Amino acid sequence: MTDTTRAPGGFAVDRRTALAATAVAATALTVAGCSSGSDQPASAAPSSKNGEAPAKKQDADELAYTKDVPVGGGVIAGDVVITQPTAGTFQGFSSTCTHLGCKVNAVADGVIKCPCHGSSFHLDGTVATGPAPRALDAKAIRVDGDKIVSA
Numbered sequence: 001m002t003d004t005t006r007a008p009g010g011f012a013v014d015r016r017t018a019l020a021a022t023a024v025a026a027t028a029l030t031v032a033g034c035s036s037g038s039d040q041p042a043s044a045a046p047s048s049k050n051g052e053a054p055a056k057k058q059d060a061d062e063l064a065y066t067k068d069v070p071v072g073g074g075v076i077a078g079d080v081v082i083t084q085p086t087a088g089t090f091q092g093f094s095s096t097c098t099h100l101g102c103k104v105n106a107v108a109d110g111v112i113k114c115p116c117h118g119s120s121f122h123l124d125g126t127v128a129t130g131p132a133p134r135a136l137d138a139k140a141i142r143v144d145g146d147k148i149v150s151a
Contacts, residue, residue, distance in 0.1 A: 061150045066090070066143060074107035074123060080139045081112055082148055083123040090148055092141035093125045099132040112136065 063077040069090060074083035081093045081104060093112070095103050102116035111128050112121040119132035126135045140151035 062147050063092075063141060063150060064148045066146050066148060069148065072110055072123070074112065076104065076107065077148075079103075080141065080150070081107065081125075081136065082141060083107065083112070083125075085123040090141060090143055091124065092139035092148075093121075093136035094139055096137070097132055098127075098134045098136060099130075104136075 063080055064075055064082055066084075069075050069082050069084045071084050071087045074081055076082075076095055079095050081095050083091050083093070085091065097104055097114040097116065097119055099114065099117055099119050102114055104112050104114045104121070106113045106115075107123075110123060112123070112125075114120065114132070117131055119130055120128040121132070121136050122128050124135075125138065127133075141148055142151040143149075
């Protein structure tokens, strides 16, 4: 004889089906929790090579000052990663990791780092180490005098 329970709506559910449904729901919640960004660091403030915040921006489309982006490095300005792989060449990327959507939190030692699952990206946005499946998405930026702004 199979143990059954009446579910809401009046239909009968055996114990095996109820347990299987519970396992599926728990797995779905675990996956959703991982991709929700709940394990992201609390602060994603822009930082320069020495860890200090870059000079204050004045306009909404201003992201950083060119002097704050080190050659061979980069900074994170909100949802944009700005790199300067070679002197005078600035590139912009989304700060959202292409693995599960966590925010990258550092540009150090020539790579952009994601704290959630260990992915890292070269200064041109391409994957250095996985599990990220693809490069960071490009963000349009331009240099306007001594400022880097959204394009």
